[in-house]
Amino acid sequence: MTSARSLFLAAAAAAVTIAALSTPPLRAADASEANEGEGNAISASVVHVQVYRTRFDWSMPWRQKAVQATLGSGFLIGEGRIVTNAHVVADARQILVRRPDQANPRIATVEAVAHDCDIAVLRVADEGFAEGLRPLALGELPRTGSQVLTYGFPLGGQDVSSTAGIVSRIETRGYVHSGMDAHLVVQTDAAINPGNSGGPVVQDGRVVGVAFQGFPGFDNMSFFIPIPVVRHFLEDLEDGTYDGFPDSGLETSALLSPAYRRERGLPGGTSGVVVNRVISDGTAEGVVRSGDVLLAVNGHPIAADGTVAIGDARVTYQTLFDYRQIGEKVDFTVWRDGAEIVLGATASRIPRYDRLRNLYDVAPRYVVHAGLVFMPLDSELLKMFGRNWAQSANRDLVWHHLFREAERPEEADREVIVLMRVLRHPINSQMGFNGPVGVEAINGLPIRSLEDVVEAFDRGEGRFDEIVFEGDAGIEALDREEAKAAHKEILRQYAISHDRRL
C-alpha cells in the first residue's frame, strides 16, 4: 500500500476511457416500469454533446493534428449549465449540445474543466435552450447492491437511452483521463458504452454520478464518478476558479506486519499506516514526520491496510483528501514517540505533479533553435515512446519522471529539458543524435527551464554553441554564426511559424 497515486500508476494501464472504446453491441434500454414517468423527466434534461477537437502534436509541438469529432453526453444542473466529462470536451474547438426533444444543436462553451477528476461544466449562451427543462438534483453516494439508471447517448442511435444496473462496488481507482489521479469511483453492471460519457447516473430521481470509464472487453464492468467528487468540483468552482484536489504529500506503507507494529511501540488494538516519506509542498509537509504512524485523518480511523470506511465501502485513506478543498483544515492523528497526537495542517496541492498528468487544453512548450527542438519532460513527451515507455524510453528520462522525486527529494522541483528532435539542415545534420535526450547545459549555463535554453543561446560567446547532454550522450556544438543565419530558413523549410512557446 502506498499513496493513491502509485496505486493508480499500476492500475491505469489496463483501463481506457469510454470514449476510446470500440463500438460494442448495445443493450436495450430497460428502465423499470415504476420509474417510467420519472425517467421521462430525467431523460429530457440529458443532452447530446458533439465535440470537434484538435490535439497538439508533442513530436512537432508547433502544429495541431487534424480535427476529430467525438460524441458524449451531459446533463442540465442549472440555468444553461451542463455537467459532462472533461474527456468529452478536452481540447475542444467547437462544442454543440442538443436537447433530446429538439433537432437544432446550440453552441456551448466550457465554463470550467477539471482534468484531474474528469468533470467539466459547459454553458449554453442561448437563453432559450433550457426552457421547460428541470435541472437535475444531486443525490448521495449510492449503497452497494442498489439499483441505478444510466442516461446518455451511446453510439447506435440518436435518442437518449437509459439502462439499469446494480452498484457492484465502491472503491478508489485511477482516473484514466488524467493518468495519475485516483478518486472514488462506483462500479456498476449498467451498460456504459462509448457516447455515454458525461451522462447522469440516477437513483431515486437524483443524480448519483457521472458515467465515465470502463474496461475494454468487460461488458459488465463500468465506472461512474460519484457525487462526493462531483460536489468537490462544484464547490471548488463557487469562487469562479477551479483549484483542484489537495495532495496528502504522504508516502505510507501498510502496517500489517505485527513486528513493525511492535517496533513502532504501538499498543495492541490500534491500527494505522507508517509514514515513509513526507513530500514537499503537500498537505502534511512540516507537520507529519517520516516514521510517524498515521492513525486517522479528520477523525476517520485508518486501518492497518490503509483503508477507511466511506459509506459501506473501504477505500484508501488518501480518498479523505477529496473531501477537503485546498486551504481548508486537515487533522492528522499520528503515533509518535509513544503517544497519540493530533496535528493540524492546511490542505495544499503539489503543482509539480502536473508533469505526471496527461495534458489537455494546453499547447506544448518548446524552443526551436537552429533546428534543435527543446521541450520540457512531461507525460506527453514520454508517450511519444509508445505505450511501453517506462521500458522503451531513454532510461535517464524515465528515471527523472518516475524515480527522481523519491530518490533525490532535493531535486524534486527541477524541470528537465529534452532535446526532442533535430530538424536536419547542413548546419546541424552531422550532429550526433540518437533520439530524445536530456540537456545538462548550453554554453556553460545549466539548463533547468526553456527560458534557460533561450538565455543560453543568447548569451553564448565565441565561435560555437556548446551543448552538454545527460549520461553517455556526450556533447555537441553548432557554429554560432551559421546557426543564427540558418535559423529563419529552417523555420521556413519545416513550416514552423513560431520558434518558441514558453
Add this chain to the structure above:
Amino acid sequence: MRSRTTAGSRTAALLAAALATLVAPVVALGQAEDVPVSVAALPSTTLNQGLRSGVVRVLVSGQEWNWKTPWAKQPPWTRPIMGLVVSGHRILCASPAFGNHLLVEVQKHGEDARTAGRVVLTDPEGPLALIEVDDPAFWEDLEPLPLADPVPREGDVSILRWRASGIFDSYPGSVRQVRSGRHGLSRTNILTLDVATGADALGSSEVIVVDEVVVGVLTARSGDTWSGIASPVLARFVEDAAAGEWRGFPRGGFAWQNLTNPALRESLRLNEDERGVRITRVLPHGSLAGAVQAGDVILEVEGIPIDAAGHYEHPIYGRMLFALLFSDGRRPGDLLDLLVLRDGERLEIPVPLRRIRADADRIPPYIYGHGPNYMVVGGLVFQEFTIPYLTAFGDWQRRAPPRLLIAQERESNMPSEERPRIILLSSVLPDAANLGYEGVRNVIVERVNGRTIGSMDDLREAFARPEGRFHVVELLPGSPPERIVVDVAEAAAAAERIRAAYGVDRLDSEAGALR
C-alpha cells in the same frame, strides 16, 4: 587408396603452411592450392576425409541456476555442439554452453560411441573453451585442421557439422564481411567473420572452412547472416593456452561519442585534418582507467588514426571499429600507445591493457561455476543483482521492472568500492514472520540494521548484528514498501519452517559447500 593419400598429403601441406603462420603470420589462403584434385573421382566415403578428421561432435550437459529461486537449479539440458581438433590433443569450441556444464562427451567420425572429455580452459569473453580427452585411442585417427591467418574478406566457404545421425554436413556459404564483433554474453570486441548461407539452425560452434583451412567457428545469428569467431582469435587462444599463458582478452573499458560534426571537432580544437572520438565515460576497472579521462579525444591508437565515427583502417580487413584495436592480437599487460587531445593539448599516453573480469562489474554480465549469491532471512530472499537475474524475465528489455532497467544501464559496469554490488530483495516466501510483505519483489536494498549494503557480505554482517529486537530493511526510496521490519527471534524461529515449506536446502548460499 590413391585418393586417400592425395587428400592426406594435401592436408599435411596445408597444415605445415598454416602452422607456420601461427609463428610468422600472413600466408594468404589459396597459396597451397596447387594440387589439382578431381573431386568427382573420389569415392563418397572418403570425401572431405581431412575435414571429417578435424571436426568432432561435443555433447555438453549442464544445468543453469534458477535466478527466481536461487537455491534451485533449472531443468538440465544437453546440447550437441561442434568441436575443432587443434594441436596438442585438444578440442576447441566457441560456445556459451561452457560454464555451467556438468558433463562433456565427444564423438568422432559420426560414430555413436562417446568418450569423456574434460574442459581445461574457458573464456566467456570469447566465448571459447578447450577440451581434453584422456583416452589416447580417441586421437588415433584425428588430425588438427590448419587455422587461416589472415581470413578471407570474401569468397565461398563451407560450414561443417556432424549430425546426430552420423551424417557429415558441409553447407555452402560465403563470407559477407570481416568485422569487429561480440559473441554471446561477451563484452569484448574481437575479430569476427560474418557468413551468409541458406542453412538454418546453426550457431553451435560449426566450423567454417575454405577448402581444408579453418577460417572461423560460428557462434550465433546476426541479422541475416551467421557470425563466427575468426581463426586468428582461435589460434591465439590455442597457442597461449598450450603455453599455459592465456590471460584473457584485453578490453578498453570506456564509452565514447563520435565526432562527425565538424563544428564539434573545431570547438574541441581538433585541426582540420584531424579526426577521432570523444570519450564520455571511463570504467574504473578498464584499460583506460587512470590514463584517459572523460572528455579526452582519442586521435590515434598505436599510430593508427581513428576516424570521426570510431573506425580505423585495418591493413588487411579495411574499415573496422576501433574497439578491436584493444583486443586484436594483444594480451593483457601489453602497452598500447594512445594519442589523446585533452584541453587542446596532444598527449601521448601509454596504456597498459587489462582484462575486465565479469565479477568486477557492479552488475555481473554472467556468472559461471557457482550459483547465485543469496540469503533468506525470515522468508525475505536477498540476492545480488546480475544480468542473469534480469534475463530471467524473458523479454527483459520490455518486461523487467523499470528501476532495474535503469540500474542496468547506468550502473552495470561502474563498480564502487563501498558498493561493489547491488543487492535486491528479490522475493518473499510468505510466512508468519513476514506478514504484510508477501507481495514485495525486485526492489533495491539500501540499508539493513543501519548498515549500507553494497555486497552480500555486508548483508550477512548486518543481519548478524541487529540493533535490537528487530531487523530493519530499508529499500530504495520510491520502492514500496520502503522499510521492512521483521522480528529477530521470529525470523530465526521461522528458518526451519521456511526451509521445509519452500524446499530451500540452504538459506544462505555461503553456508555448506554445495557449489
